[in-house]
Amino acid sequence: MVLSTIKKGYGSIPFALSYIVIVVAVAHLAGLALPGKWFLPALNASLFFLLFLVPVSRGEYSYAVKLALFWAVATTIVQILLSAGWPWLMEEKVLRGTLYREEMLHWVRTGEGPEGDISLFLPIHLRHFLIFCAVSLASGGLMSLAMGAVMLGYMNFYVGCLIAASGGSWITIVFSWPLWSMVRVVGYIVAGTALGAVLLHRQGERDEKKRKILRFMIIAVALVVLDIILKWLLAGTYQGMLNSALAG
Numbered sequence: 001m002v003l004s005t006i007k008k009g010y011g012s013i014p015f016a017l018s019y020i021v022i023v024v025a026v027a028h029l030a031g032l033a034l035p036g037k038w039f040l041p042a043l044n045a046s047l048f049f050l051l052f053l054v055p056v057s058r059g060e061y062s063y064a065v066k067l068a069l070f071w072a073v074a075t076t077i078v079q080i081l082l083s084a085g086w087p088w089l090m091e092e093k094v095l096r097g098t099l100y101r102e103e104m105l106h107w108v109r110t111g112e113g114p115e116g117d118i119s120l121f122l123p124i125h126l127r128h129f130l131i132f133c134a135v136s137l138a139s140g141g142l143m144s145l146a147m148g149a150v151m152l153g154y155m156n157f158y159v160g161c162l163i164a165a166s167g168g169s170w171i172t173i174v175f176s177w178p179l180w181s182m183v184r185v186v187g188y189i190v191a192g193t194a195l196g197a198v199l200l201h202r203q204g205e206r207d208e209k210k211r212k213i214l215r216f217m218i219i220a221v222a223l224v225v226l227d228i229i230l231k232w233l234l235a236g237t238y239q240g241m242l243n244s245a246l247a248g
Contacts, residue, residue, distance in 0.1 A: 003050060010054045016067055023047040024074045028082070037095045041149035044075060049142050056141065057200040059209065061193050061216055068145075068189045075149070076156050076177070083160020090157050095150050097157040104158045105165070108242045116235040122228060129224055132188055133195055141196025148188060155181065162242065171245035178238050180230035187223030190216050
């Protein structure tokens with residue numbers, strides 16, 4: 001019933017965006033109410049996947065990427081607001097949230113840690129991307145959406161806590177989600193869509209599908225490389241600004 005409705009309405013922008021807003025709201029209400037830290041990312045990813053799989057299975061990769069980007073933005077807004085206002089509540093619900101927050105706040109305050117050292121963060125980035133690609137390929141994109149929901153969760157938790165700790169400084173509001181991380185999210189979404197299509201997209205001309213998947217993967221890899229370059233060049237500048245905002 002639900003999937004049938006989604007298949008009929010997925011192409012309508014108002015329907016698709018309304019569905020995503022409802023999914024994000026329901027996932028967070030249920031995730032906060034249920035025990036443990038797995039329900040929130042699992043519900044958020046799996047409910048969105050019901051919409052995501054329709055355009056991917058029909059070869060509409062660009063549309064699927066746009067929907068996934070809106071889902072990521074909606075998730076980010078909700079989680080930052082919750083983390084800034086009720087950090088003790090989100091701390092109990094975000095996988096790896098406390099550990100990542102403390103690691104990042106230490107970097108903001110001291111400049112120490114993998115965030116600003118390419119010799120430390122590069123292996124982490126490459127490992128995460130390879131794992132993400134593998135689970136995308138194996139699950140048709142479902143598990144990569146779940147992995148993405150987890151990664152968004154602990155990033156947003158840190159950002160919300162940083163904004164709260166700075167007293168709502170405009171610098172932390174604007175810069176706590178750094179440019180390179182935004183580029184990375186887009187790259188991961190493009191890669192997850194392309195590799196998910198290997199299983200989901202079974203109709204149409206095979207060679208054309210291969211060319212489309214290859215084109216999207218080239219874009220994804222380029223974005224991941226750009227993410228690394230931007231982080232290498234700009235992390236020190238961001239750390240200085242965030243440190244000033246936090247100290248102030």
